[in-house]
Amino acid sequence: MRERPKIKDIAERAGVSVATVSRALSDSALVTAETRQRIHDLARELNYRPNVSARNLRTRRTMSVLLVVRDVGNPFYLDILKGVEATAREAGYSVLMGNTENDPARETEYFNMLRYGHADGMVLMTGKLPPSGGRNQLPVVVALEMIEGSGLPHVQVDNIAAARGAVEHLIGLGHRRIAHISGPVPEPMSLHRREGYREAMRNAGLDIPEAYEMRGDFLLESGQECCRSLFTLPEPPTALFVGNDEMAYGAVHELRRMGHDVPGDVSVVGFDDLYLSKAFYPPLTTVSQPRTEIGRTAMAMLLKILSGAEINREEPIVLPTVLNIRGSTAPPASNYCMSP
Amino acid sequence: MRERPKIKDIAERAGVSVATVSRALSDSALVTAETRQRIHDLARELNYRPNVSARNLRTRRTMSVLLVVRDVGNPFYLDILKGVEATAREAGYSVLMGNTENDPARETEYFNMLRYGHADGMVLMTGKLPPSGGRNQLPVVVALEMIEGSGLPHVQVDNIAAARGAVEHLIGLGHRRIAHISGPVPEPMSLHRREGYREAMRNAGLDIPEAYEMRGDFLLESGQECCRSLFTLPEPPTALFVGNDEMAYGAVHELRRMGHDVPGDVSVVGFDDLYLSKAFYPPLTTVSQPRTEIGRTAMAMLLKILSGAEINREEPIVLPTVLNIRGSTAPPASNYCMSP
């Protein structure tokens, strides 16, 4: 037998044409059950494997999708990746990993991979977009990061409402001096979470001293640094609403280093509910996003687009968040407590 | 212009043959600099994109590799993924994600993807292998998990020595009653770390009570459970060497719940140096594996195999580990301290 059998080999052995083999292998109804069986047996016997490149060329599809994130090393994406992968494979698709590292050139490159026919569609989790160029025609679904006015379908959470809920929790505990450490500005995700913070404060009639709004970059170290600045203020906050868990870890770490107890002296709320937030000390109160579900939904949406179905590109799909109240929040210490 | 230009379109416009265009676009030296330039310009003007499926079919390679892990959701793989991805793209390869969830059927499936020509090679990070079937002929590199006697090239760390070093650190601090929580047995990785623990204890002339060797499964909860058992013993340990960081988090969590101070009452050492171990409280003493480097090395090895170079399949590449000593280890409390 030749190195690797092809349809032709099976056809010869079975005494039928390649067309029949192709049909039989794809379980077409246009083949007698009997021949179909015979061909299947023969295929197994010869250890036949279809050549995907040939099939792709012919069918003009690759049965694979691109999943593009800004940093594969970020644990935040894990469950999303998991959701995308699971949904993709259920539909027979493979997932190609893309990593932009915030480099617009790379992002363009991944769009080009779509155009090259490298993949059939893309789930995009970055905040920026290449210069356009007919990209709205491409099968792309944006997850998480809201790209304003992109015209691309997206699935996300309501960051404003979630943030507002988190801050309301702090206010409900009796906190009045609540500071915020935001993610990188002007990314929509950061802005929205900050907006939620502002809304909650405004609704409660609370002032936000300018120095209470710190800008971080979503990384642990910036959580530490921002926290340090906040606690050199003459009137430091009694509670922190931090833009993501990673910075919240940094903040708690720093608070401990400065001798403050969490939540005894300072309460901290995060955002994301990372993998380890429940094992953190103290277990972190944080907004939980349905990450796996986001992945699944985004991929399902992409599958729908790929199947040719019409979808509503304007109205984003918004998934619900939950505030997980754990050990890092408590009422303010009595000496800090002031009634309005 | 037609929907999507192909080489033929460029050829017609340029008044040359498709072969010349193909050569020009791949910057072959067999084309005049002048025509090459002209064709490049034309290609850009027409917004030409090569069709990868056609190319793949013709060249019999896909320029993509498979990266297979047992759980994409596990943060442990992040940096490895990053290393693999980086090295792959530097060489022009894409990375396809594979997720086995410890299901041997899936693992076979990924091997089949190689055989189908879905990808050119594979970096495998799971502990089990399908029934063989000429798999040793396939371009596969095993990272991390040692599959004994597989005949596949692999890159890894010396788990025995690393574990021994970690336990020696505890012994050096004065601990005598040191327990171990292992990963799933009989996986080589778990066995090796346990072996290192045993060696260190033996070398120091220390006994290992049977109950001091707990079996976990590398997950947080099992760290908690094993820890709970250990501290119902009449003579509980004063230090724990835990098979991975995740279980160590669980153990510390449980110790705190039971009212033990870490490291005041009990010291804990982990393995892996996960992303957040330094922000953990107390910052975790743990063995650090060069994860990104492991990914890079494995991918580099695979590239070498794909390029046709001969490599030594017998001798694994062993990368160095470092013991990161942080806040979770200290000398035993005086009332526990006993000289030999």
Place this chain on the structure above:
DNA sequence: CTGAAAGCGCTAACAA
């Protein structure tokens, strides 16, 4: 229900 035949778009022998 089955077969013949025409490509999908590209690369690489072989010729010139």
Place this chain on the structure above:
DNA sequence: TTGTTAGCGCTTTCAG
């Protein structure tokens, strides 16, 4: 240096 040509292995009309 360039062109001609023959496929890579598969799917899918179109005829029978």
